[in-house]
Amino acid sequence: HGLLWSFLLSAISYAVTILLTYVLIRKKTPDLAVERVSSIYSNCAFMCIPLINGIYGSEGVLYLTAYLTFFNVLIWTHGLMTMKGERDFSSLVKALISPSVIAVVVGLICYLTNVRLPKVPATALQYIADMNTPIAMVIAGATAAQTNVLKALQNRRIYYVSLCKLLILPVAGFFAMWILDPPPIVLMTVTIAAACPAATMCTMFAVNLDKDPKTASEIFTVTTILSAVTLPLITIFADRITYHI
Template structure:
């Protein structure tokens, strides 16, 4: 069952996160070093994982499923944004921008890639690239406008220069034109690919270690946002996904897992950049990452059940 596989994988990831916390507490990895490691994962390791997922023989079924994933991802992100405006109302004195952002945008790269790779391997990551593309386009438009309060559409242009998008474009070219790298190059990139999960989780652990946990536990709004992001929104999204019985299960589950991953760390980074409450954003990220170990398997299990009865 997919749900049991996800549970085992999230437990592994929790252990790796704990190692990151230990590394931070023992000063083995400093905050400055962690930022560099985070950049390395985002700008080198993740793009390599994505590119490698395209190094496979061209099949019409794969191409068709990829296009379907693009369409479903756009619909899913639109629904989630609408739900965020319904459940997180604008209120004086409340950090509603951070709460809306955290309830919409997931750690689909850091958490999504390791999870999907563990369950569906390269084919799952192949479909996940469609969601990541849609995610990047929306987060750098709607997401930035939400946090900054300014309509800066110049950010859209910058998206296309990001390593993630470049790796997707290069991957698509090699897939459709059936271009294969020499075995030596593939082996070298394969070594980089293998460090994705441990590095991403250790970086998350170091980030979590900097959070004031006692303060976090007292903030009920953190739990509310996590409830929205990890349970309410994914379960609502699971209903239409369960009805798409004609769509490959790998496509449906990949989109669900990506959308149900914990709140994106990007919220903290953007909050720092635009002068928002980055501590609050970090608290939501921390709580969401820990709670997702339980919620992700439950959401997938519920979706499997809905698919059978609907």
């Protein structure tokens, strides 16, 4: 029941975010595609998995897989087409057979059928899962190290994109989901995932598609830095409304 809710809320969150992004970020600049993709897609895997696991445990991580499924499908379809500036529906097929989506499907099957791995492989996989947090910090640090942080922090446009990514879009998505009166833990999980900073995939796309990787990297760095403040604020805000109204 909760998993079905998480799929529904994830769909609503992405729908609201994508629609609002085309309204809020429409200034015709060479970086328009980079700004839009960075505003829509968050670092909901590396950063959010250990975060949600620390707050809500394995149940929260289960609900997060729905959001991750939408992320993996949309980033390789809508996100890729937005960065290219063209429609390439063959990307949808590639997205559906990507290792991350297959892993989610296998994991859900194991969960729903109550399949348990033997102790040795289960322990090995747990060790890999425990590496999420340090690996996330390494990736974030390596990307930020290649960016002139002081110069990026002086760019007013990046502050506007960060405002949209970290505050306006997550809050709008939260209220769109909240009116349906969903289970609180599912609502909080999806809200936190949407409020995470820009995804590193945006920088990878920019590099591979001859966009401006410098802008993508700066947005990633600035949103990651600012999320140290905005993510707790969004979590407190959503928690107060969810549990006290």
